Amino acid sequence: MPTSRDLTPPPHERLIAVDVLRGFALFGILYAHMIVWYTAGPLPQELFQKFQTVPAGLAFGANVLLFMGKFFSVFSFLFGLSFTIQINSLARRGDNVALRFGWRLAVLGLIAFVHHLLWRGDILSIYVPLGFLLILARGS
Incomplete structure (x- = not known):
């Protein structure tokens, strides 16, 4: 079973897969925020009320559960993984x-x-x- 020290790359070498996943997760978080928050201004109340239906709520909930929430989870995992890699790298260098x-x-x-x-x-x-x-x- 690999230990946390096995996750530390050699000096001056990046883990490209982690960087790619981090970029993917950040794009997904941006996308999630755009869906939820971006309306280019306040919506008229009658338009806002028009889309407050049960099917719209179910579709939004399914989107959050099956899609958007995954980006936040992956980003949080990669944030912790990066902490581990940085700490192990510092310890290996004797800092x-x-x-x-x-x-x-x-x-x-x-x-x-x-x-x-x-x-x-x-x-x-x-x-x-x-x-x-x-x-x-x-x-x-």
Whole structure:
């Protein structure tokens, strides 16, 4: 059974499959947000009410369950996988994992804070605190 250290690529080598999956997941998240939020302006109330039917609700729910939710799950998994790869790479190089990874999380937290001011649904504001917990729970 492979260990988490087996997931770490050699120095200066990227895992192309992870990058491709991450791009696919990000595109899917963009697509999901476009379907839900993009209307190019407020809809007239009568038009909005016209599409609030049971079949429309069922179709939207099926789309979320079978399609859109998968992108968020894949992106979250890849985010955690990337954390593991980065931590193992830092440990292999002999860097102070907690300090270096903590710095990266702090920068990500700053980006998340600014983005959270614009969009309350920002996932980074959840990933950053969990990343700090990951440092404590890495078991080394």
